[in-house]
Amino acid sequence: MAVISQLFLTNFRSFQELNLQLSPGIIVFHGDNAQGKTTLLEAIYLLAIARSFRAENEREVVNFDAAKRGEQGLVGGLILQEDEPISVYVGYQSVILSGSGINSSEDNNSIGYSVRKQIRVNKIPRTSSQLIGQVSAVLFSAEDIDLVYGSPARRRRFLNILISQADSAYVSSLQRYQRVIQQRNQLLKSIRENRSEIGELEYWDEQLVSEGTQIIGKRQLCMSTLSELCLEHHKSLGESDTCFQIEYMPSVKLGRNESETSTYFSESLNDLRKREIRSATTLIGPHRDDFSMMDGVRDLGTFSSRGEARTSALILRLAEASFLPDGRGDPPIVLLDDVLSEMEK
Numbered sequence: 001m002a003v004i005s006q007l008f009l010t011n012f013r014s015f016q017e018l019n020l021q022l023s024p025g026i027i028v029f030h031g032d033n034a035q036g037k038t039t040l041l042e043a044i045y046l047l048a049i050a051r052s053f054r055a056e057n058e059r060e061v062v063n064f065d066a067a068k069r070g071e072q073g074l075v076g077g078l079i080l081q082e083d084e085p086i087s088v089y090v091g092y093q094s095v096i097l098s099g100s101g102i103n104s105s106e107d108n109n110s111i112g113y114s115v116r117k118q119i120r121v122n123k124i125p126r127t128s129s130q131l132i133g134q135v136s137a138v139l140f141s142a143e144d145i146d147l148v149y150g151s152p153a154r155r156r157r158f159l160n161i162l163i164s165q166a167d168s169a170y171v172s173s174l175q176r177y178q179r180v181i182q183q184r185n186q187l188l189k190s191i192r193e194n195r196s197e198i199g200e201l202e203y204w205d206e207q208l209v210s211e212g213t214q215i216i217g218k219r220q221l222c223m224s225t226l227s228e229l230c231l232e233h234h235k236s237l238g239e240s241d242t243c244f245q246i247e248y249m250p251s252v253k254l255g256r257n258e259s260e261t262s263t264y265f266s267e268s269l270n271d272l273r274k275r276e277i278r279s280a281t282t283l284i285g286p287h288r289d290d291f292s293m294m295d296g297v298r299d300l301g302t303f304s305s306r307g308e309a310r311t312s313a314l315i316l317r318l319a320e321a322s323f324l325p326d327g328r329g330d331p332p333i334v335l336l337d338d339v340l341s342e343m344e345k
């Protein structure tokens with residue numbers, strides 16, 4: 001079983017320096033509010049998914065006073081897999097922006113720095129995609145209710161993190177797809193402003209369909225398995241006899257195979273051509289996907305009580321934990337962040 005036996009923090013949020021020994025089994029962090037309990041879970045989860053689950057921008061994780069001095073924020077961990085130690089370090093080197101005034105005599109709390117992220121596994125430089133999967137983790141938090149009531153982007157993020165931990169190739173595919181979206185949107189804007197020709201879209205359409213179809217296929221397989229696991233956990237919790245399921249809602253029509261899905265994708269791009277140029281935005285693809293949680297024929301995102309939504313989110317997280325055991329059968333690290341605060345409402 002993979003465990004994190006040591007956690008090292010330097011200039012990470014409120015922690016200037018921390019070296020924490022972690023024992024196998026259940027560990028409870030307790031203390032008053034604003035003492036750093038969630039920060040510890042954030043650091044552990046970061047070692048699994050290579051980014052913070054709390055920060056909108058990664059520079060937020062570096063202690064501000066340390067960042068003003070150009071110092072580095074660091075999260076490190078010693079991971080034991082079958083008694084073989086793996087050291088993981090994720091560093092955030094602060095880079096003070098020229099002319100930001102961050103070092104002026106004024107008490108300036110504005111953001112005047114960026115960060116460069118550096119990852120090392122056993123002292124060897126790695127990318128985020130190479131780190132993800134070294135250890136798997138599932139995070140339960142009070143905000144999980146947003147998986148039911150929140151935006152499609154919230155559910156896509158859940159799906160991306162889940163599949164990425166199980167399939168490292170998915171991370172690379174997702175990164176390539178996001179670069180294609182960025183380039184294609186820039187070209188659409190250029191066409192709208194008569195600075196480029198429509199014919200230039202052909203190459204980017206092909207790239208979009210190629211990368212997007214792969215992502216759709218992997219999401220489809222994941223959702224099929226996840227739906228079965230959700231049903232099992234729904235029954236184990238003694239919930240109603242209705243059929244709880246999650247339903248994948250891709251923005252692209254699904255075909256009987258990858259080739260047919262690619263054809264539908266290409267046809268939709270042609271149909272949306274004028275609208276996309278007007279908006280300078282790619283209007284279809286995995287970046288517009290969603291999934292719904294259903295209790296029978298009832299969409300829980302629209303027609304559920306808060307209690308039902310909490311239970312649905314719990315079922316989804318339990319299914320995630322069941323989905324993630326690796327080839328050795330190791331279960332993921334389970335992190336619980338103040339979940340009772342939502343359950344008590």
